[in-house]
């Protein structure tokens with residue numbers, strides 16, 4: 001009879017491990033002596049000691065191969081937030097997460113750490129020092145957020161001390177850092193097209209941006225503190241740099257660091273939001289004829305023109321979280337990591 005090996009507590013799988021956050025997480029886990037399986041729909045790199053399993057997380061059989069003898073699973077896969085493919089979000093973030101939970105049960109996984117998002121409580125209006133007990137957004141601002149809410153609920157509800165299956169959700173906000181395919185590249189592209197001249201609103205709104213290494217640190221702390229007798233079971237935790245910054249100061253520091261001019265002229269928030277809404281509606285109506293991808297989507301305008309920063313008090317108390325890299329250093333390291341995006345490069 002085949003004997004089933006007891007999963008080692010240092011054997012883990014990273015679903016979405018080819019992505020921006022996932023790869024940073026994999027690298028740090030390796031440094032800390034974990035054995036890592038990556039499961040992703042694409043293989044983006046090779047790393048000695050890391051086993052890649054290419055597949056769709058909606059495919060339970062494919063997942064089961066990657067979860068063999070694994071005790072900890074990090075789930076940080078998602079379609080790109082900018083996509084407007086509702087069916088894809090439903091399939092991957094909701095149905096796929098159900099499949100991940102089912103596969104974890106079948107494989108005897110003990111802990112599941114989900115990368116959620118602080119945006120699950122964001123409805124496009126100000127949030128100042130928001131805590132985790134804020135209600136989920138009743139009117140989520142896009143399909144991404146709508147399905148991240150359902151995904152987080154599924155994972156937290158699956159937590160069962162009786163079954164020996166413990167879950168926790170990490171809610172980062174505005175992740176940035178080397179290799180990020182979103183924030184800096186979109187910002188630079190917008191600047192290169194001459195569209196980063198305007199500040200939306202009066203420019204005083206405070207926002208959290210979180211350096212990727214701090215997000216990774218929060219995930220590993222959560223995995224290591226998640227025990228049957230710990231307060232982490234079935235809970236969500238904000239993980240940010242804990243240094244709210246003016247949205248437009250942050251953008252300006254990145255732009256100027258890369259040699260571009262910072263935005264200077266102010267436009268009223270409601271005007272820009274109205275235009276973004278109109279453009280989005282036009283894009284939806286014209287979709288059968290042409291594909292329009294507006295830069296200033298209602299979501300981006302809301303993120304750029306409102307206060308939204310979150311308290312990390314719960315993570316500090318329950319898992320001893322403190323950001324490892326301060327914002328100033330994080331910005332310098334990020335700017336240095338994009339020589340190809342410098343003005344004139």
Ligand SMILES: NC(=O)c1ccc[n+]([C@@H]2O[C@H](COP(=O)([O-])OP(=O)(O)OC[C@H]3O[C@@H](n4cnc5c(N)ncnc54)[C@H](O)[C@@H]3O)[C@@H](O)[C@H]2O)c1
Pocket residue numbers: 015016017018019020021022039040041042055056057058075076077078079080092096115116117118148171172173174175176181182
């Ligand atoms: N980037 C941010 O600012 C931010 C902030 C808060 C939360 N998050 C969350 O963090 C996680 C990671 O985000 P990221 O910025 O690294 O994104 P990313 O796009 O770089 O990585 C996501 C990975 O998931 C993989 N993936 C997508 N669909 C899949 C499928 N069906 N099966 C298997 N793999 C699949 C992709 O191939 C990709 O490698 C996501 O869950 C996202 O919602 C991101």
Ligand SMILES: CC(C)CCC[C@@H](C)[C@H]1CC[C@H]2C3=C(CC[C@]12C)[C@@]1(C)CC[C@H](O)[C@@H](C(=O)O)[C@@H]1CC3
Pocket residue numbers: 081116117118119120172173174175182183186187190295296300301303304
């Ligand atoms: C065109 C300009 C007005 C803005 C250009 C920069 C934007 C591309 C980024 C600024 C804030 C970013 C952000 C996200 C995507 C990129 C930005 C809009 C998220 C929506 C990505 C998904 C995460 O879950 C969100 C989160 O809760 O952290 C991000 C919020 C910030």
